[in-house]
Amino acid sequence: EVQLVESGGGLVQPGGSLRLSCAASGFTFSNYVMSWVRQAPGKGLEWVSAIRSSGVTTFYADSVKGRFSISRDNSKNTLFLQMNSLRADDTAVYYCAKESCGGDCYLYWGQGALVTVSS
Amino acid sequence: IQLTQSPSFLSASVGDRATITCRASQGISSYLAWYQQKPGKAPKLLIYTASTLQSGVPSRFSGSGSGTEFTLTISSLQPEDFATYYCQQFSIYPLTFGGGTKVEIK
Numbered sequence: 001e002v003q004l005v006e007s008g009g010g011l012v013q014p015g016g017s018l019r020l021s022c023a024a025s026g027f028t029f030s031n032y033v034m035s036w037v038r039q040a041p042g043k044g045l046e047w048v049s050a051i052r053s054s055g056v057t058t059f060y061a062d063s064v065k066g067r068f069s070i071s072r073d074n075s076k077n078t079l080f081l082q083m084n085s086l087r088a089d090d091t092a093v094y095y096c097a098k099e100s101c102g103g104d105c106y107l108y109w110g111q112g113a114l115v116t117v118s119s
Numbered sequence: 120i121q122l123t124q125s126p127s128f129l130s131a132s133v134g135d136r137a138t139i140t141c142r143a144s145q146g147i148s149s150y151l152a153w154y155q156q157k158p159g160k161a162p163k164l165l166i167y168t169a170s171t172l173q174s175g176v177p178s179r180f181s182g183s184g185s186g187t188e189f190t191l192t193i194s195s196l197q198p199e200d201f202a203t204y205y206c207q208q209f210s211i212y213p214l215t216f217g218g219g220t221k222v223e224i225k
Contacts, residue, residue, distance in 0.1 A: 035214075044219040045154075045162065045205050050212065059212040101167040104209045105152040109161035 002026040002108045004096050009113030016086050020113055022079040022096030030074035033099040035106065036081050038092035048094070049081065064090075086117045120144055120208050124217035130225045137193040139220045141206035146186045150210040153182055153191045156219075157202045165204075166191065196222070 008020040022034070035050040049070040050059045058070050069082040079096050093112040100107035121144040131137050141151065149169040154162035164173045166182035169189055179194040193200055201224050206217040 037216075044203075045156075045207075045216040047207070047214040047216060050214065059214075061213045095161055100164075101152075101171075104150055105164050105167035105173075106154075106162070106207075107164050107173070112161060 002098065004098060004108055004110035006094065006096055006110040006113035009094065009115045011116045011118065012086055013119050014087060014117055016117070017082070017084045018086065018115060020081040020083070020094055020096075020115070022081075022110055024077045024079065024096075024098070027098070029072075029077040033103065034072060034079045035097045035099065036070065036079075037095045037097055037106070037109075038090075039095070039112075040089070040092040043092075046092070050099075051079070083115070086115075088117050091115060091117045120147060120211060120215055122206055122208055122215050122217035124204075124206060124220050127218065127220060129220055129222045131196055131222060132225045133196055133198060135196050135225075137196055137200075137222060139191045139204055139206075139222075141184075141189040141191070141217050143187045143189075143208060143210075147208045147210035149185045150208055151182075151184070151189050152207045152209060153180075154205045154207065155200075155202045156205065162205065193222075198224075 003025045005023045012018050036048040051070045055072045067085045071080045095112045096110045097106040098108040123142045125140050151169045153166040156162040170182045181192050203221045
C-alpha cells in the first residue's frame with residue numbers, strides 16, 4: 001500500500017525558514033517523480049515543485065522560485081521541501097504527491113502538513 | 120499554462136447532470152487530469168489523460184476534450200458528489216491547476 005506522510009509543518013515568523021519532509025513507503029521511491037502541492041486556507045490547489053527520480057532535475061512555480069528548494073534522499077525514501085524567506089502568503093497545507101498514470105496524474109497524496117507564517 | 124475553470128460555483132440537485140469546463144491558455148494535447156476534493160481531505164483523482172476514468176471511480180463521471188478545451192461531466196449527481204473539482208495540466212512544467220468549481224446542493 002502506497003503511503004505518503006508529511007512532517008515538519010508549524011508556525012514560523014515572516015522571513016523565517018522551515019523544512020518539510022515526506023516519508024514514502026509501499027513503492028520503489030527512487031523510480032518516481034515526486035511533487036509538492038499547497039492549498040492556502042479557503043483557496044484552491046497550487047502546484048509548488050517537482051523533482052525527477054534521480055534528484056538532479058527540479059521544477060518550481062514562479063511564486064516560490066529562488067526561495068524554496070526541493071530534494072530527495074532515495075536511500076531513505078524521503079522527499080524534502082526547504083522553504084526560506086517565508087511570507088504570509090506561503091501559509092497553506094502542503095501536500096506531497098506521487099506521479100502516476102505514466103506521469104500524467106497524482107494518484108497518491110499525503111495527508112498534508114500545515115505551515116503558518118505569522119508574527 | 121493557465122487553466123480557467125467555469126463555472127466557479129454550481130448549484131444543482133441530486134440527479135441533475137453537471138458539466139464543468141476547463142480551458143487552457145495554450146494547447147496541452149490530452150495531458151489533463153480531474154480531481155475531487157472534500158473539506159479537510161487530499162484531492163482524489165477522478166480522470167487522467169482527459170478521458171481515462173481512474174479505477175474505482177463511478178462511471179457517472181466522464182471527461183472529454185483535447186487541445187485547449189476540456190469537460191468533466193457528472194451524469195447524475197449523487198449526494199457524495201457535492202465537493203470541489205479541479206483540473207490540472209501535465210503537459211509542461213510548471214504544472215498548473217484550475218481555480219476550482221464548487222458543486223453545492225440546490
